[in-house]
Amino acid sequence: MASPSISNSEANSNRPRDSKRKKRRKTGADAPTGPATNIDRSRWKTESEQQVYSSKLVDALRRRPAAASPESFPVPVRGRAVRETADQVLAVAAKGRTRWSRAILTSRLRLMNNLSRNHKKHRKVRFTGDIRSRKPAVRKTLPPLQRKVRVLGRLVPGCRKLSFPNLLEEATDYIAALEMQVRAMTALTGLLTGAAAPFDRLGSGLS
Amino acid sequence: MSSRRSRSRQQSGVSRISDDQIADLVSKLQQLIPEIRNRRSDKVSASKVLQETCNYIRNLHREVDDLSERLAELLENTDSDSAQAAIIRSLLM
Numbered sequence: 001m002a003s004p005s006i007s008n009s010e011a012n013s014n015r016p017r018d019s020k021r022k023k024r025r026k027t028g029a030d031a032p033t034g035p036a037t038n039i040d041r042s043r044w045k046t047e048s049e050q051q052v053y054s055s056k057l058v059d060a061l062r063r064r065p066a067a068a069s070p071e072s073f074p075v076p077v078r079g080r081a082v083r084e085t086a087d088q089v090l091a092v093a094a095k096g097r098t099r100w101s102r103a104i105l106t107s108r109l110r111l112m113n114n115l116s117r118n119h120k121k122h123r124k125v126r127f128t129g130d131i132r133s134r135k136p137a138v139r140k141t142l143p144p145l146q147r148k149v150r151v152l153g154r155l156v157p158g159c160r161k162l163s164f165p166n167l168l169e170e171a172t173d174y175i176a177a178l179e180m181q182v183r184a185m186t187a188l189t190g191l192l193t194g195a196a197a198p199f200d201r202l203g204s205g206l207s
Numbered sequence: 208m209s210s211r212r213s214r215s216r217q218q219s220g221v222s223r224i225s226d227d228q229i230a231d232l233v234s235k236l237q238q239l240i241p242e243i244r245n246r247r248s249d250k251v252s253a254s255k256v257l258q259e260t261c262n263y264i265r266n267l268h269r270e271v272d273d274l275s276e277r278l279a280e281l282l283e284n285t286d287s288d289s290a291q292a293a294i295i296r297s298l299l300m
Contacts, residue, residue: 061282078283079276086275148257155264168232171260175239178267185274192281 044176049093054184057089084108090181099166100174103158229253236260 043049064085087104094101142150152167153160156174159167233253237243240259243251 061278076276078279079272082275082279082282083272086271145254145257148254148261151261152257152264155261155268164229165232168236171264172236172239175260175264175267178264178271182267182270182274185271185278189274189277189281192278 044173044180050180050184050187053089053093053180054188056093057086057184057188060085060089086181086185090177094173094177098173099159099162099170100157101177107157233257 061082064081088108091101091104096102096105149164149167150160152171153162156167156171159170162170230253233256237251237256240256240263242259242263243256
């Protein structure tokens with residue numbers, strides 16, 4: 001379709017606009033200047049992104065029976081359900097461009113498959129290779145810096161076996177997304193608190 | 208860590224990451240952590256940046272958990288009245 005010279009120039013220009021169509025980003029081999037320029041992180045700071053997230057979150061929460069039915073579940077369990085919904089909506093908002101978002105979405109699929117099949121055997125199956133060949137239980141005395149890198153890899157979903165530059169890139173995007181999540185959920189809580197109070201007063205006044 | 212032979216996801220051209228690259232990435236991360244940004248000191252070690260990053264992510268997780276619990280409590284009152292849901296929707300858009 002395209003001549004080789006054109007496709008070469010597309011690969012070399014790291015414009016953020018093209019990162020949506022570029023599939024080669026995943027291997028990381030096409031980033032000579034550094035991996036951190038491809039993802040546009042500032043969108044997590046925009047007002048519109050936060051509003052879209054808030055409305056999608058409300059929709060998702062209303063659809064989830066675990067979050068909305070108080071009789072069957074205690075509050076901590078429902079809180080957990082809300083947290084998972086919030087994370088999933090956040091991962092969807094990332095549009096699959098980052099590893100952590102894909103990890104969140106696929107981990108839910110795996111969990112649902114396990115529950116439907118009643119199989120607890122595969123719960124810890126990971127993406128990257130055979131888990132038996134890479135037991136993390138080997139206690140090497142890692143230098144403290146590498147130990148911290150490992151902790152960071154555990155905190156960001158799906159990033160345990162990532163190389164250091166990619167891990168930092170994922171962590172940067174994840175932090176920005178988390179900050180937006182906190183802002184959106186705080187605003188939503190404020191909204192609901194404000195909306196609930198006058199209705200309660202009305203109800204008690206009328207009865 | 209980066210010298211381990213990994214399958215397909217790692218950078219194929221670079222087997223060892225240079226110290227300069229690490230320092231550069233760490234300084235980029237440094238800009239994001241409010242703890243470090245507000246302290247106005249340029250000489251933060253990489254170890255400190257990583258530590259603060261982990262702490263920051265953990266704090267954010269905890270905030271999301273707390274907010275989730277509060278939302279769970281608030282939502283049980285909201286769903287019983289569809290007028291409230293309409294208000295929320297109109298305020299969000």
